[in-house]
Amino acid sequence: MTRQDALFQFLLRMGDNTLILGHRISEWCGIAPVLEEDIALANTALDFIGQTQFWLGYAGEVEGKDQDADRLAFHRDAWDFRNVLLCEMPNGDFGQTIMRQFLFDAWHSIFLGRLLKSSDPRVAEIAEKASKEVAYHLERSAGTVVALGDGTEESHARMQAALDYLYPYVGEMFLSDEVDQQMAEAGIAPDPATLREEYDALVARVMAEATLNIPENRYAHKGGRDGYMHTEHLGHLLCEMQWLQRAYPDAKW
């Protein structure tokens, strides 16, 4: 794999994470439990879609095959997506959505923090912009996990169930492969495996405050970030997200 191929894959991973999770949370638009949460989720989705434009826009330039961010977002099939499985997991109830958000935000904020020092100036400037927004996402999702976890008997039970369900999807964010090794060698991005300790400490702190128990089993579902095997949920998501551009290619708003 050339350095350029590896950089392209890395940028797809960053952009697909924000694209797919951004789309997922936009599914709450108009139906969230209360208006304030509806607006908060929609705003978070908006930040993610904006970040996606930066990542996938750069990915298209690196690939050099005349694909812009829209082309990459709307004209690839499931097996070409490089998001971690966590991002494509269904919304479930509001608690599951917030738990998924926190588990991702915690990784995202730590990872972007390292990218600020990337040897690739484009990566560093996107990270600089995104990390400010993500710090805000994390503050909110962590606070909401605590409020619901340490809330009523019902909300506590739902948050524990959400954590039990989603925790097997955490491990994939810390796997390393050839792409990561190349990025680490070039000083473009950190080896994800080196961030697990910091992540575990952050998650443990929030879960303790939320009175939730982190599952002991570290089994990790994988196959999203390398495209080996996505869950069945991604295809359904893409059907909805890509429908218009597939039915009417290059339609303009």
Next chain:
Amino acid sequence: MTQASVEQIWQWLDAVPDPEIPVISLVDLGIIRDVAWDDETLIVTVTPTYSGCPATSVINLDIETALRDHGIDNLQLKRQLSPAWTTDWLSERGRARLEEYGIAPPQPAGGPDRCPHCGSKNVTRVSQFGSTPCKAHWRCQDCLEPFDYFKCI
């Protein structure tokens, strides 16, 4: 035709309102980072407030329209992400106008220091997010009015 001076162009841009918060100009908002002539082409460097802010494309269009109205045809808009936009770049005039308009200006403490309607310091947060990506939703406990707070980033 002689080229308009950079100072003149800054003045013209200062007359272009923010599409979402029309009481402040794009210059007040701090998103115009540079104005420079490159030979015959005017280059205006703009930084986004938030990555996904839907106003960004409207802002670019408004800049183009305003400058074309002043006879500038060779215009290039450059997007700059770094240094990332911060609310520290809001002008003093912009902050004052926000408050008059009913939007509490950003504070380093992370919340409004008073209600923009009645001036009470007895305020509480309703939601970390609000009607646009740059705002949060607060409420005054004395006059009971809800208000927008311009998030500090």
